[in-house]
Amino acid sequence: MPQNNQHNQDTQGTSLWRDAWVKLSKNYLALFGLAVLSLLCLVSLLTPWIAPYGYEEQNLLIGATAPSLEHWLGTDIFGRDMLTRIMYGGRVSLTVGFIATAVALLIGVLWGAVAGYVGGRTDALMMRIVDIMYALPFMIFIVLLMVVFGRNILLLFLAIGAVEWLTMARIVRSQVMALRKQEFVEAAHSLGLSQWTIIRRHIIPNTLGPVIVYTTLTIPSVMLLEAFLSFLGLGIQPPQSSWGLLINYGVETMEEYPWLLIFPGIALSLTLFALNFLGDGLRDALDPRTSKD
Amino acid sequence: MALLEVNGLKIYFHTRNGLLKAVDDISFSVDAGETLAIVGESGSGKSVTCYSLLDLLPKPPAVIEAGTALFAGEDLLTCSAKRMQEIRGNDIAVIFQDPMTSLNPFISIGEQLIEPLIYHRDKTRRKDRNTARKLAVELLDEVGINNPQARFDSYPHEFSGGMRQRVMIAMALINKPRLLICDEPTTALDVTIQAQILALIKTLQQTRDVAVIFISHDLGVVAGIADKVMVMCDGTVRESGDTARIFYNSENEYTQKLLAAIPEGAKVLPNRAEQNAPLVEVRDLKTYFREASNTSAGNEYIKAVDGVDLDIQRGEILGLVGESGSGKSTLGRSILQLAPTTAGTVTFDGTVLGDLKAKQLVPWRRRMQMIFQDPYASLNPRMTVYETLAEPLLYHRLADRNSIDQQVRQLMDDVGLAHHQMRKYPHEFSGGQRQRIAIGRAIATKPELIIADEPVSALDVTIQAQILDLILDLVERHNLTMLFISHDLSVVRYISDRVMVMKKGVIIERAETETLWANPQEDYTRQLLKAIPLADPHYERTRHW
Numbered sequence A: 001m002p003q004n005n006q007h008n009q010d011t012q013g014t015s016l017w018r019d020a021w022v023k024l025s026k027n028y029l030a031l032f033g034l035a036v037l038s039l040l041c042l043v044s045l046l047t048p049w050i051a052p053y054g055y056e057e058q059n060l061l062i063g064a065t066a067p068s069l070e071h072w073l074g075t076d077i078f079g080r081d082m083l084t085r086i087m088y089g090g091r092v093s094l095t096v097g098f099i100a101t102a103v104a105l106l107i108g109v110l111w112g113a114v115a116g117y118v119g120g121r122t123d124a125l126m127m128r129i130v131d132i133m134y135a136l137p138f139m140i141f142i143v144l145l146m147v148v149f150g151r152n153i154l155l156l157f158l159a160i161g162a163v164e165w166l167t168m169a170r171i172v173r174s175q176v177m178a179l180r181k182q183e184f185v186e187a188a189h190s191l192g193l194s195q196w197t198i199i200r201r202h203i204i205p206n207t208l209g210p211v212i213v214y215t216t217l218t219i220p221s222v223m224l225l226e227a228f229l230s231f232l233g234l235g236i237q238p239p240q241s242s243w244g245l246l247i248n249y250g251v252e253t254m255e256e257y258p259w260l261l262i263f264p265g266i267a268l269s270l271t272l273f274a275l276n277f278l279g280d281g282l283r284d285a286l287d288p289r290t291s292k293d
Numbered sequence B: 001m002a003l004l005e006v007n008g009l010k011i012y013f014h015t016r017n018g019l020l021k022a023v024d025d026i027s028f029s030v031d032a033g034e035t036l037a038i039v040g041e042s043g044s045g046k047s048v049t050c051y052s053l054l055d056l057l058p059k060p061p062a063v064i065e066a067g068t069a070l071f072a073g074e075d076l077l078t079c080s081a082k083r084m085q086e087i088r089g090n091d092i093a094v095i096f097q098d099p100m101t102s103l104n105p106f107i108s109i110g111e112q113l114i115e116p117l118i119y120h121r122d123k124t125r126r127k128d129r130n131t132a133r134k135l136a137v138e139l140l141d142e143v144g145i146n147n148p149q150a151r152f153d154s155y156p157h158e159f160s161g162g163m164r165q166r167v168m169i170a171m172a173l174i175n176k177p178r179l180l181i182c183d184e185p186t187t188a189l190d191v192t193i194q195a196q197i198l199a200l201i202k203t204l205q206q207t208r209d210v211a212v213i214f215i216s217h218d219l220g221v222v223a224g225i226a227d228k229v230m231v232m233c234d235g236t237v238r239e240s241g242d243t244a245r246i247f248y249n250s251e252n253e254y255t256q257k258l259l260a261a262i263p264e265g266a267k268v269l270p271n272r273a274e275q276n277a278p279l280v281e282v283r284d285l286k287t288y289f290r291e292a293s294n295t296s297a298g299n300e301y302i303k304a305v306d307g308v309d310l311d312i313q314r315g316e317i318l319g320l321v322g323e324s325g326s327g328k329s330t331l332g333r334s335i336l337q338l339a340p341t342t343a344g345t346v347t348f349d350g351t352v353l354g355d356l357k358a359k360q361l362v363p364w365r366r367r368m369q370m371i372f373q374d375p376y377a378s379l380n381p382r383m384t385v386y387e388t389l390a391e392p393l394l395y396h397r398l399a400d401r402n403s404i405d406q407q408v409r410q411l412m413d414d415v416g417l418a419h420h421q422m423r424k425y426p427h428e429f430s431g432g433q434r435q436r437i438a439i440g441r442a443i444a445t446k447p448e449l450i451i452a453d454e455p456v457s458a459l460d461v462t463i464q465a466q467i468l469d470l471i472l473d474l475v476e477r478h479n480l481t482m483l484f485i486s487h488d489l490s491v492v493r494y495i496s497d498r499v500m501v502m503k504k505g506v507i508i509e510r511a512e513t514e515t516l517w518a519n520p521q522e523d524y525t526r527q528l529l530k531a532i533p534l535a536d537p538h539y540e541r542t543r544h545w
Helices: A002-013 A016-024 A028-050 A082-118 A120-135 A138-149 A153-180 A183-190 A195-231 A243-252 A259-285 B046-053 B081-090 B109-118 B129-142 B161-173 B191-208 B243-248 B253-261 B328-335 B358-365 B385-395 B404-414 B431-443 B461-478 B489-495 B513-518 B523-531 B537-542
Strands: B004-015 B018-030 B035-040 B062-071 B092-095 B179-183 B211-216 B228-233 B236-242 B278-290 B301-313 B317-321 B343-348 B368-371 B449-453 B481-486 B498-503 B506-512
Touching: A016 A028, A016 A259, A028 A082, A028 A259, A082 A120, A082 A153, A082 A195, A082 A243, A082 A259, A120 A153, A138 A153, A153 A195, A183 A195, A183 B368, A195 A243, A195 A259, A243 A259, B004 B046, B018 B046, B018 B062, B018 B236, B035 B046, B046 B062, B046 B179, B046 B211, B081 B092, B092 B161, B109 B129, B109 B161, B129 B161, B161 B191, B191 B211, B191 B523, B228 B243, B228 B253, B236 B243, B236 B253, B243 B537, B253 B461, B278 B328, B278 B481, B301 B317, B301 B328, B301 B481, B301 B506, B317 B328, B317 B489, B328 B368, B328 B449, B328 B481, B358 B368, B368 B431, B385 B404, B385 B431, B404 B431, B431 B461, B461 B481, B461 B489, B481 B489, B489 B513, B498 B513, B498 B523, B506 B513, B506 B523
Parallel strands: B035 B211, B035 B228, B092 B179, B179 B211, B317 B481, B317 B498, B368 B449, B449 B481
Antiparallel strands: B004 B018, B004 B062, B228 B236, B278 B301, B278 B343, B498 B506
């Protein structure tokens, strides 16, 4: 019934999400997180135009130098400007973080919600698939993907997302199993609502709390996963960079050139903090039970 | 001197939303061997008062602002945490409301019973295991557990709710306390079990000469058991005094309101049932569930509904009475095709519902609706009142975008909710208001049949009376047919034209309401009727269990 669905979305759009936005806009910590994230995204977007140097521009004569007026965040051992490299790295890290997490979120929530709501054999089958995926050593899984499809940054997103959705599916499923027995779901059923409408309107909105918290934890872990894969030569390759890669190289030269570790570290931590503030704010905003003021 | 003397007690909760005066300057006393009943509706401060005596309140937000509570001359509110541990369980014991959650499921009840004896803080009062076991078995016998020797090693899940509450009473008494606090000890129990537990508490109180504070929301329950009654509302004492005076000569408006709200007597509205025009016909309906613990056998079933025939005539209110586990809720859900039926047919207005596929059933669902028991669980916490009420209308295309606002307003008028509350979420409403929202949702599609599953049993007595009158009014105005399921016989009598009594999946007796009350045919029905607590101390005192 497409017409009905249209109506349903309209009424939903006018309250839970609108109220959530009103509440979020009063939460200064969350707004701060949102502002920091937006700024980081904006900088990443504009990097090719605003970066002070080219990302592969080497200056072997100066080598690694400490922060100075020419190179605000110093240079690495090849004399490449760190600010530039962090800006370019942010493009990769943020894209991987958001897209891979979005993939995980989409598959995980739908998979978990359907398994938990339908129950019985469908549930058993779906969760066994999850178990099998868990049991597969994910390195082999990703290496196989890379070998078959070639090295491709889009594939990297998909591969990481395909691994990260498993936990999400389990979290959502356990939530849904508890919700399914609630009387309001039975009431929706007795109103004649279709299964899909019940899942979409009554089940999923009530699982948002844990989902949001887990999502904010997933994004940074995905960024580090990308670094790990890149380190093994499966992700992006130098002279391209990402925050994770920069941190990895920074660790190697931590004692001589600490700024090579500190600045990419700050960039990642800043993202993580901003995400946590925003995530907590979103969770509270989307739960009407937390007080409005 | 009184055993417990509370003076000028003030307990405030400092919450984010401001100061809540949970208990505001109350005083009372309990003598040794006396029973004081504290009666009030939810939020009246009756439980907070008693929990403060044992330092069981969450602090913060609770703060005891003023007052003293002298127990045998010692102030409970200022004594040290160590001293309080000695008092709890030794001198003052508590029985909680829900016997299902207050026992540890992993330890046998005997072990839980002797725990306070063999691990007693005071080494001189410690007992060895054999002596403790002997004492515990005697006590189990005293509280009415059959074959206590053998039951000593049973686990909580092997006991029914009433039996667990007996075990809880035994646990409370094991250290021979001088004061027993009972916090709604029978609220979660069936009416016949409630009668037995009340009789047990009364007997033990007399034989052991223990003082009792009995907290309840139900004046009927305390009529037979209390020496004194204290009525609380909004943290203050509205009236207190001798039981008979409170029940027969109350001068307080609030007490009178409480007494008047107890559903009493027969339905006053005329029976609107049309003869020989059944809206619903149920024939030989069976709903079995496979027993979870016996999956390997595969043939073990719980026969929740086991061969039920019934007709619901157009326009009538049919009461369905039974104790927990009788299958009454499952029967209601089976009629609405919410529970999968094993055998038999449900015919609604000439159509056999069981033959329809899920999609074909949708237009029929519009014509039959359900009201649920728990107004806290039956509303989606993330949908506003407006969305909850608009959903059925939009889904069944009974309203379009232009008329929806007006229709939702109309529904809110119907169930007595103010328009300005439209954009609020369920948690911002009280239990009674939530039940109004749920009723509004049920009548939104203009159904012909409504199945109400214990719609008032989670509500306070004054709210219960309002909701019952609302239901009667709506049935009249919207020409509804209703199946009213309840464990509370007084409520069923107040609302139904005809009553069926259900036991173990079978309907054992059916009659016109007043015929059944005057002349019950079955023993079980007679027991049920006899067990109803009445708000009449003289009658309650002379009754024999």
